[in-house]
Amino acid sequence: xxxxxxxxxxxxxxxxxxxxxxxxxxxxxxxxxxxxxxxxxxxxxxxxxxxxxxxxxxxxxxxxxxxxxxxxxxxxxxxxxxxxxxxxxxxxxxxxxxxxxxxxxxxxxxxxxxxxxxxxxxxxxxxxxxxxxxxxxxxxxxxxxxxxxxxxxxxxxxxxxxxxxxxxxxxxxxxxxxxxxxxxxxxxxxxxxxxxxxxxxxxxxxxxxxxxxxxxxxxxxxxxxxxxxxxxxxxxxxxxxxxxxxxxxxxxxxxxxxxxxxxxxxxxxxxxxxxxxxxxxxxxxxxxxxxxxxxxxxxxxxxxxxxxxxxxxxxxxxxxxxxxxxxxxxxxxxxxxxxxxxxxxxxxxxxxxxxxxxxxxxxxxxxxxxxxxxxx
Ligand SMILES: [Fe+2]
Numbered sequence: 001x002x003x004x005x006x007x008x009x010x011x012x013x014x015x016x017x018x019x020x021x022x023x024x025x026x027x028x029x030x031x032x033x034x035x036x037x038x039x040x041x042x043x044x045x046x047x048x049x050x051x052x053x054x055x056x057x058x059x060x061x062x063x064x065x066x067x068x069x070x071x072x073x074x075x076x077x078x079x080x081x082x083x084x085x086x087x088x089x090x091x092x093x094x095x096x097x098x099x100x101x102x103x104x105x106x107x108x109x110x111x112x113x114x115x116x117x118x119x120x121x122x123x124x125x126x127x128x129x130x131x132x133x134x135x136x137x138x139x140x141x142x143x144x145x146x147x148x149x150x151x152x153x154x155x156x157x158x159x160x161x162x163x164x165x166x167x168x169x170x171x172x173x174x175x176x177x178x179x180x181x182x183x184x185x186x187x188x189x190x191x192x193x194x195x196x197x198x199x200x201x202x203x204x205x206x207x208x209x210x211x212x213x214x215x216x217x218x219x220x221x222x223x224x225x226x227x228x229x230x231x232x233x234x235x236x237x238x239x240x241x242x243x244x245x246x247x248x249x250x251x252x253x254x255x256x257x258x259x260x261x262x263x264x265x266x267x268x269x270x271x272x273x274x275x276x277x278x279x280x281x282x283x284x285x286x287x288x289x290x291x292x293x294x295x296x297x298x299x300x301x302x303x304x305x306x307x308x309x310x311x312x313x314x315x316x317x318x319x320x321x322x323x324x325x326x327x328x329x330x331x332x333x334x335x336x337x338x339x340x341x342x343x344x345x346x347x348x349x350x351x352x353x354x355x356x357x358x359x360x361x362x363x364x365x366x367x368x369x370x371x372x373x374x375x376x
Pocket of ligand 1: 188198199
């Protein structure tokens with residue numbers, strides 16, 4: 001291709017076409033160009049200050065040309081010239097989502113993951129951005145990490161959680177205390193076994209990141225059980241594709257009545273990302289409402305649901321260990337499924353204090369930390 005063609009910009013009915021410096025032909029819509037003129041963005045806030053809803057006419061280039069490493073557009077009907085770096089145009093030419101540094105590939109894990117769990121020390125996290133980045137990466141890639149050397153205080157948990165987000169209350173409040181309660185409102189507050197679950201699916205947007213700070217654990221029993229729901233769901237896809245499809249597509253009801261509140265939400269058991277990979281699961285026997293689907297749909301849904309529920313009990317997936325006082329386990333509540341073996345309430349003390357933050361804020365802080373961004 002010769003230089004004359006590379007420099008040619010062709011005006012079309014709704015936009016213009018040109019050849020990018022790497023030889024790729026590209027087309028850009030005129031609305032998109034006008035809306036995203038670099039002058040549309042405030043230098044300080046980086047927010048768009050140009051308002052296309054108030055633009056007087058349909059944006060139309062009067063003329064356009066390549067000038068060095070930029071496309072220059074003269075707009076008809078207004079005194080405005082736009083100058084777009086060709087590197088910016090190359091980024092958007094293909095119509096693919098903007099590269100996201102927080103979109104790290106998930107690494108699925110199984111029962112033997114415990115020795116390999118990422119461990120980070122609380123004092124180091126406070127001091128070191130590198131250590132916080134390592135922690136965040138573990139949460140994005142594996143969905144789980146343990147913070148060690150936690151202070152034995154309520155404030156210790158708050159400080160840890162606030163490193164990766166804002167405390168995000170559920171309808172139980174901002175924090176919860178998992179120990180035997182005299183009048184329990186939740187199975188977690190008894191010494192009984194707690195079936196494998198994700199937390200609070202009765203909320204429309206269930207909490208994203210969960211923190212369980214172990215303050216005391218000297219009881220007999222009460223082993224912690226964790227598994228990677230994405231690993232189980234990906235295996236279900238291979239073992240029983242029809243069951244997998246039903247769990248991806250069907251919304252089932254969850255509920256919780258608690259202190260005068262009647263929380264209800266519908267969730268899919270398996271959640272897929274835009275590439276079709278499993279990004280999460282939602283499961284909770286104790287918050288599942290009576291399934292109100294047509295009974296004939298349940299003829300196929302229930303076997304699928306039970307197949308998945310049984311897989312959540314398989315030794316292949318279940319990581320069993322005992323969380324120690326001074327440790328705080330942090331995990332993605334939309335991916336990691338957790339439970340607890342029964343324990344003897346009179347054999348000692350068991351106290352976990354918990355809270356939540358959200359996944360979006362974790363990803364946002366991670367992007368900030370690795371120095372990516374549209375304007376950097
Ligand atoms: Fe839980």
